[in-house]
Amino acid sequence: MAGFSFFSRFAFICNIFFLICLLVNLFVVVEQAEKLGFLADTAIAMGMVLSPVLNMGVNLWFILLLLGKKQITVAKWLTAFNFLILVIQIIYFLN
Template identity: 35%
Template sequence: MPSLLFLARTAFICNLFFLLCILFKFWEVIGDQALAGFIIIVGWVMAPLLNLVFNVVFVIAFYKRKQPLMIPKYIIGFNVIIQLLQFIFIPFV
């Protein structure tokens, strides 16, 4: 399942950008508009989509597995917690 590991890592990185977007909502952190725009697109658009896809695929693979999944538990836990935060924050954007 190397593709699932890649998806988990990509969702993890996008979720870090999501946390930066939450920080941007309260403070002006970066003055560079191009960088801020990139972080906002990755955080508000890509992170929820990739995270939802990863969580659904992970649950399916978890129940159909024949061998242990080689995804670190901290990535799985982080992605699940951020998914819950996304369900809370995204409707209020």
């Protein structure tokens, strides 16, 4: 269960970077975003590439734990946040 807790928290961090990428995409001109350098590169890598894959895996793992009636020690707000961001990611990437 420690693995699920770790990956849930890591997915949370990646989801924060996904939200940062969306905000940068909406409010910052591309030329200004290039000036951000390392921060922009990290946000893009973790937010747009790693976050959807990891978030899908964590939510699938959560569903399997629920079906197996295992005890889940992760905070409910964290699982709800990860699921909400997964829905946003599905909408974003399918448009």
